[in-house]
Amino acid sequence: MFKELNKAKEIFLKNKNNKVLIATHIDTDGLTSMVILKKIVERLEVDADFIFLKQINEETIDDIDFDYDLIILADFGSGQLSIIKEKIEEVRYNKKIIILDHHQIEKERVENIILVNPLTENKETCGAGVCYLFAKAINSNWIDLAKYAVIGAVGDVQNIEGKLKSLNREILCDAIFAGDVVIKNDLQLYGRQTRPLFVSLRYWADVRTDLLDNDLNIIKYINYINKKYGIDIDPTKSLAKLPYSYKKIIGNELLIKSLQYVPPHWAKYVPKVIFGEVYELSYEDEGSYLKDLEELSTCINSCSRYGDYETAINILLGNKKYYNKMIKNLERHRKNLREALNHIKTEVEIKKEKNFQYFETDKIKPNIIGIVAGMSYTIDEIDWQKPIFAIAEDENSYKVSARCPKLLCFAENIDLGKAIKIASEKANGSGGGHKFASGAYIKNKEEFIKCLSEALKV
Ligand SMILES: [Mn+2]
Incomplete structure (x- = not known):
């Protein structure tokens, strides 16, 4: 990963006087990634444009303008390498793309992409954490940016076991040393x-x-x-x-x-x-x-x-x-969260399967369905010892969000990221995420539900 970081730094500095496009995800981790990258380009006086994307897929890839001399993607991209590759070939993009990400990596080798991802060496940090390491590779004094990476890690629930570990721990130490963050028990x-x-x-x-x-x-x-x-x-x-x-x-x-x-x-x-x-x-x-x-x-x-x-x-x-x-x-x-929870309590049928439960709705917006799925464990009717899948209508497809209680994740070795990836790919969609929280966009929800039970056993 540090080899890749150095490569990314080299290419970035080479493009210092060129036009750079930076695309980031829209959650807390994506935004803190963006803030770190914004600070870097300000400090080096690089001419960069920023865009936010909810996700990268066949459609939204067109929102990325391939006229730039360098494109940086942060907090996504690892799981969309084949989509990016296809696009690169289509527009004959022969410049570099830097991906600063921490999501599961799709098995696809793409020339001209520098992928910096802690999973390549089994370490843990968030998208903003990778952006921070990128900043530090450029200038090791920039520990004032560490706090953003810590916020991103907490936003992505990487403190799920009660503390930040691995690379996050090192970044946390920088943030404490900088005087910005304090730890309490x-x-x-x-x-x-x-x-x-x-x-x-x-x-x-x-x-x-x-x-x-x-x-x-x-x-x-x-x-x-x-x-x-x-x-x-x-x-x-x-x-x-x-x-x-x-x-x-x-x-x-x-x-x-x-x-x-x-x-x-x-x-x-x-x-x-x-x-x-x-x-x-x-x-x-x-x-x-x-x-x-x-x-x-x-x-x-x-x-x-x-x-x-x-x-x-x-x-x-x-x-x-x-x-x-x-x-x-x-x-x-x-x-909105209160109303959504009320809607689940009073108007939605919770369907129970052997190893999971799910509900469908067209009343909860896709942008909060994941948060609502997590909060639904406060509802009596939801079995708190099983994962929950929430399916919301989203234009011409469905957004699925999966959550499970922390204890289920620790004790039963459940991997919702893997399960949702397998089931969504069989349902004309794509998805992924983490053990305790994942999401997907699918077209065929019947097929998705059918595959889920098996996918959860893998
Ligand atoms: Mn993230």
């Missing part, structure tokens, strides 16, 4: 800075207990803990405001409770979904939506998933003028 509950504790507990779905979506039980539970330990946890305070000693007590109690709800062979993985590291931006205010990286990632998604890249990028760049706009976007995003 905390409970793995969402909303550490901005939600009352009882709300964080309400939506905690990594283990389905009697606390899920049940405020009355949560308040009783906190009272019980307070009495048992002679302490005074205030459930209306955010997690970030609680003393560490209280969090340890809550965590231990949560562990004891959770163990009653999981199959025996899952038990050893439960601590990982309760305790772990969290990451914060050192320079943001306590209680701000931008402080905790998980929450920040939601903010970025709430802009970028609806096409408001300007706000997302400016928030990442620290431009506070965009804070109110972002909050408005966040409120709209939350409202």
